[in-house]
Amino acid sequence: MNMEKFQQSMYELIVETSTKLPKDVRRAIARAKARENAGTRAAMALATIAGNIKMAEENVSPICQDTGLPTFKIKVPVGANQIKMKEAIHAAIVQATKEGKLRPNSVDSLTGKNSGDNLGVGVPVIKFEQWENDYIDVRLILKGGGCENKNIQYSLPCELEGLGRAGRDLDGIRKCILHAVYQAQGQGCSAGFIGVGIGGDRASGYELAKDQLFRSVDDVNPNEDLRRLEEYIMENANKLGIGTMGFGGESTLLGCKIGVMHRIPASFFVSVAYNCWAFRRLGVKIDPETGEITEWLYQEGEDVDFEKELEKAKTAATAELGEVREIVLEPPITEEQIRQLKVGDVVRINGVIYTGRDAIHKYLMDHDSPVDLNGQIIYHCGPVMLKDENGNWQVKAAGPTTSIREEPYQGDIIKKFGVRAVIGKGGMGAKTLQALKEHGGVYLNAIGGAAQYYADCIKSVEGVDLLEFGIPEAMWHLRVENFTAVVTMDAHGNSLHEDVEKSSLEKLAQFKEPVFK
Numbered sequence: 001m002n003m004e005k006f007q008q009s010m011y012e013l014i015v016e017t018s019t020k021l022p023k024d025v026r027r028a029i030a031r032a033k034a035r036e037n038a039g040t041r042a043a044m045a046l047a048t049i050a051g052n053i054k055m056a057e058e059n060v061s062p063i064c065q066d067t068g069l070p071t072f073k074i075k076v077p078v079g080a081n082q083i084k085m086k087e088a089i090h091a092a093i094v095q096a097t098k099e100g101k102l103r104p105n106s107v108d109s110l111t112g113k114n115s116g117d118n119l120g121v122g123v124p125v126i127k128f129e130q131w132e133n134d135y136i137d138v139r140l141i142l143k144g145g146g147c148e149n150k151n152i153q154y155s156l157p158c159e160l161e162g163l164g165r166a167g168r169d170l171d172g173i174r175k176c177i178l179h180a181v182y183q184a185q186g187q188g189c190s191a192g193f194i195g196v197g198i199g200g201d202r203a204s205g206y207e208l209a210k211d212q213l214f215r216s217v218d219d220v221n222p223n224e225d226l227r228r229l230e231e232y233i234m235e236n237a238n239k240l241g242i243g244t245m246g247f248g249g250e251s252t253l254l255g256c257k258i259g260v261m262h263r264i265p266a267s268f269f270v271s272v273a274y275n276c277w278a279f280r281r282l283g284v285k286i287d288p289e290t291g292e293i294t295e296w297l298y299q300e301g302e303d304v305d306f307e308k309e310l311e312k313a314k315t316a317a318t319a320e321l322g323e324v325r326e327i328v329l330e331p332p333i334t335e336e337q338i339r340q341l342k343v344g345d346v347v348r349i350n351g352v353i354y355t356g357r358d359a360i361h362k363y364l365m366d367h368d369s370p371v372d373l374n375g376q377i378i379y380h381c382g383p384v385m386l387k388d389e390n391g392n393w394q395v396k397a398a399g400p401t402t403s404i405r406e407e408p409y410q411g412d413i414i415k416k417f418g419v420r421a422v423i424g425k426g427g428m429g430a431k432t433l434q435a436l437k438e439h440g441g442v443y444l445n446a447i448g449g450a451a452q453y454y455a456d457c458i459k460s461v462e463g464v465d466l467l468e469f470g471i472p473e474a475m476w477h478l479r480v481e482n483f484t485a486v487v488t489m490d491a492h493g494n495s496l497h498e499d500v501e502k503s504s505l506e507k508l509a510q511f512k513e514p515v516f517k
């Protein structure tokens with residue numbers, strides 16, 4: 001095979017996967033948008049998501065800043081040189097990272113050091129399988145950490161919160177899947193897609209679950225029992241009211257695909273792979289002689305163009321908001337201003353904000369801050385940054401990261417440095433809520449995955465500190481305009497996340513009685 005051509009084909013597959021969502025996924029998002037009532041936070045979030053999809057496509061930039069763990073599934077005719085193919089994929093990954101199409105995302109598990117090029121031990125994941133066909137089939141998924149962390153595995157029989165006993169039968173599986181959607185809440189950037197693997201062992205069960213994510217959203221399961229179960233889940237999971245980003249609403253789940261394999265008598269695993277709305281998976285057919293792409297996969301059916309949403313996202317994402325209160329914040333912010341904010345308010349930020357995620361939070365616990373954070377805003381974000389030809393930093397993607405990881409530190413940091421607001425996604429816990437109340441602070445939920453929308457709000461990079469932690473972990477000083485987010489935890493002890501979790505648990509209980517006998 002012409003390996004140079006194959007490398008180019010893999011580069012094209014990586015760029016297309018990272019920057020353009022497939023048609024079946026767009027249709028699912030459009031359906032969710034149509035279900036959501038206008039004037040709600042969920043509708044505003046979905047409009048921002050739709051606009052972001054269009055922006056990523058137009059800018060040929062990452063849909064979400066979290067590249068995730070690139071995973072390739074490749075089927076090859078007998079005789080294909082898998083060693084050379086692997087080398088070509090590695091080279092294509094390095095090139096795409098260098099050009100800002102992927103964020104450097106591979107870190108040494110023990111030292112935390114970022115390899116800088118998305119390569120590492122076991123990264124990317126490349127799995128080969130031989131087959132009798134005369135072409136190569138390559139599929140790629142970029143699944144981010146926020147949703148990967150919400151994967152869950154059940155060992156039946158078990159007791160489930162809200163649902164009681166889940167037995168070793170189809171009804172027990174039904175309960176596990178509903179529970180999996182409930183436990184994810186908005187933290188995996190809902191509305192999401194789930195792949196379910198029934199059977200196998202702990203490792204092969206998860207692999208089967210992930211494999212389901214390579215199915216088209218619109219296909220029909222050939223197994224009659226699983227078809228019924230998939231349809232049941234799609235109909236009922238959306239009744240949990242978790243909604244987009246966990247803001248509450250009609251659209252929580254966009255797709256459910258279930259696969260089954262044998263197991264040993266002593267084990268009965270149900271494994272669930274959760275994928276966010278930024279469902280970046282694509283595939284190509286490759287000619288084994290020339291290395292060229294002969295066909296792009298997942299192209300069937302109608303396409304959805306989010307052109308209209310692009311305008312809304314660029315100008316005023318909050319135009320969808322109807323009666324919801326909208327407030328402008330300009331740091332430094334006073335305690336008085338913060339105490340006026342309430343859960344549900346939409347804020348637009350103008351001024352400088354500071355990024356900080358895991359490494360920065362750990363660092364700030366025992367060191368001084370490189371900048372004065374009094375009255376300031378911390379943004380939980382690991383952006384994709386590139387230097388232009390003049391040596392200036394350019395923001396390529398900058399959506400929020402999952403905030404709950406900072407829960408052990410956040411409350412202390414708010415009090416120690418006088419921080420007034422924290423932006424992230426998915427919400428935070430009781431310790432942070434208490435600190436917000438005592439000190440006078442708010443938690444602002446940005447739209448997870450809307451990396452292009454937020455990159456567009458960043459008007460300049462004013463500086464960077466602690467770059468030695470790597471690009472995603474450094475403290476970037478970003479000047480923003482019209483940066484939109486929702487107050488989901490306020491200084492009065494209220495948390496939208498707690499409220500939605502509580503009400504969805506109550507709704508979950510309506511599914512306790514057996515359905516599949």
Ligand code: SF4
Pocket residue numbers: 064065066067068143144145146147148187188189276277278399400401402448449450
């Ligand atoms: S959309 Fe959310 S969960 Fe998905 S990759 Fe981006 S940040 Fe992670």
